[in-house]
Amino acid sequence: MITVAVCGCGARGLFAYMEYAKRFPDRMKVVAGADIIPERLQLLRELYGVPEEMCFDSDEALLAQPKLADAMLISTMDRQHAGEAMKALEKGYHLILEKPISPVLAECLALQEKIHETDRFVVVGHVLRYTNFYAKAEELIRTGAIGKLMTIAMTENVGWWHFSHSFVRGNWRRDDETSPMLLQKCCHDMDIMRWLAGVPCKKVQCFGTLSYFKEVNAPEGSAARCMDCPLQDSCRFSAKTLYISSPHLGVRHDHGGWARVFVPDPTEENILEALKTSPYGRCVFRSDNNVADHETVDLEFENGILGTFTVSAFTERCDRTLKITGTDGEIYGVLGEDRLHLVRFGAGEEVIDLKKVTDGPEGHGGGDMGLADGFWRLMTGQAEEKTSVDVSIESHVMALAAEASREAGGTTVVLEDFVKQADKGNR
Numbered sequence: 161m162i163t164v165a166v167c168g169c170g171a172r173g174l175f176a177y178m179e180y181a182k183r184f185p186d187r188m189k190v191v192a193g194a195d196i197i198p199e200r201l202q203l204l205r206e207l208y209g210v211p212e213e214m215c216f217d218s219d220e221a222l223l224a225q226p227k228l229a230d231a232m233l234i235s236t237m238d239r240q241h242a243g244e245a246m247k248a249l250e251k252g253y254h255l256i257l258e259k260p261i262s263p264v265l266a267e268c269l270a271l272q273e274k275i276h277e278t279d280r281f282v283v284v285g286h287v288l289r290y291t292n293f294y295a296k297a298e299e300l301i302r303t304g305a306i307g308k309l310m311t312i313a314m315t316e317n318v319g320w321w322h323f324s325h326s327f328v329r330g331n332w333r334r335d336d337e338t339s340p341m342l343l344q345k346c347c348h349d350m351d352i353m354r355w356l357a358g359v360p361c362k363k364v365q366c367f368g369t370l371s372y373f374k375e376v377n378a379p380e381g382s383a384a385r386c387m388d389c390p391l392q393d394s395c396r397f398s399a400k401t402l403y404i405s406s407p408h409l410g411v412r413h414d415h416g417g418w419a420r421v422f423v424p425d426p427t428e429e430n431i432l433e434a435l436k437t438s439p440y441g442r443c444v445f446r447s448d449n450n451v452a453d454h455e456t457v458d459l460e461f462e463n464g465i466l467g468t469f470t471v472s473a474f475t476e477r478c479d480r481t482l483k484i485t486g487t488d489g490e491i492y493g494v495l496g497e498d499r500l501h502l503v504r505f506g507a508g509e510e511v512i513d514l515k516k517v518t519d520g521p522e523g524h525g526g527g528d529m530g531l532a533d534g535f536w537r538l539m540t541g542q543a544e545e546k547t548s549v550d551v552s553i554e555s556h557v558m559a560l561a562a563e564a565s566r567e568a569g570g571t572t573v574v575l576e577d578f579v580k581q582a583d584k585g586n587r
């Protein structure tokens with residue numbers, strides 16, 4: 161059994177990977193934790209039975225202790241991860257490290273050095289690698305099912321309602337406070353593309369802007385806050401509708417978890433009260449957001465492999481599509497549809513039922529649980545590293561280079577030069 165200390169007991173810290181500890185108490189146990197919000201520590205005690213004296217009121221207080229567990233889950237906000245990870249490695253912890261590692265390239269590179277120096281297990285929260293969908297696609301490429309790999313096209317459909325929650329009103333609306341969209345949301349996709357390509361990326365080019373969620377597009381007569389707005393019952397983005405009755409985020413549809421980010425006990429009454437003052441009650445056209453709402457990235461990998469990636473807020477569904485071509489065939493599918501299509505040129509199409517593919521002895525594979533299971537297997541010597549930290553860092557380099565390209569109006573960025581510059585400038 162391995163023991164874990166949780167640094168940052170929010171949505172990810174309490175409800176994602178550590179579900180594994182609940183399901184497999186003989187494999188993983190949460191023994192300590194830290195958060196600056198007392199209610200979150202209370203939840204840590206209730207959910208995982210962590211004793212009072214092992215609950216700390218900040219990351220610093222937790223990291224000032226001697227080593228309290230085999231591993232640390234770092235699940236605070238984006239800009240806190242790298243500093244905490246450095247200290248935790250020095251203390252001797254192995255890490256589950258939430259993505260993004262850091263929005264600052266030099267910090268990613270310094271941490272990479274430290275990980276190699278300390279020789280600890282570090283698994284970055286690239287949960288998509290643990291889904292049957294991408295794992296099967298990777299296996300098909302690796303085993304030559306479509307010949308020589310040529311192109312990878314990926315789309316991330318964020319969903320207008322999800323985008324408004326996280327990237328207009330919520331935590332990730334400003335890149336100067338957290339991370340740019342490509343890193344925060346799409347480092348998963350960059351990571352998957354790099355993993356599927358199997359070789360390093362050489363160049364990237366990116367276009368994209370924040371074009372819709374701006375004051376100029378606010379409907380006539382609308383107010384700065386939804387609860388004061390005459391359009392609160394007709395506007396698609398009305399916070400009242402979204403968090404109470406919408407099928408996407410509404411508490412009436414059992415989606416109270418979305419509102420928990422601004423109200424600890426998300427009853428209808430509490431949500432309506434909180435929306436009067438919370439940032440989540442702001443008009444989507446009058447927030448202080450600055451992250452792009454649609455972007456495209458072109459990528460050139462070694463061996464002539466080409467990638468294209470599109471992320472858009474303007475979709476109904478929240479899903480991801482994949483289309484891979486090779487000299488002898490193609491693979492395509494939609495994440496979440498439980499099937500992958502494999503076409504072998506001249507030999508027809510096979511539909512692979514992903515429900516029949518298991519990626520763990522218990523068949524509980526899937527993002528968060530799969531990653532926690534992978535970490536436990538790694539720590540107990542039963543599995544090889546699946547999320548190589550070097551590849552994770554590479555995917556951050558790709559995302560940050562793409563962001564630099566976007567900011568410069570779509571110039572081509574050579575990754576080798578980009579890394580050299582970060583090295584020169586900051587370390």
Ligand SMILES: NC(=O)c1ccc[n+]([C@@H]2O[C@H](COP(=O)([O-])OP(=O)(O)OC[C@H]3O[C@@H](n4cnc5c(N)ncnc54)[C@H](O)[C@@H]3O)[C@@H](O)[C@H]2O)c1
Pocket residue numbers: 167168169170171172173194195196197200217218219220235236237238240258259260285286287344
């Ligand atoms: N891997 C994934 O698929 C995935 C999905 C969503 C979010 N994330 C990442 O996980 C991280 C956490 O996201 P979240 O949705 O859980 O956010 P959250 O706000 O729910 O949780 C962050 C927690 O950190 C706590 N915190 C802040 N400062 C602290 C400090 N100094 N010491 C101790 N605790 C502190 C906050 O009080 C909060 O409880 C983010 O970096 C996010 O990008 C990853």
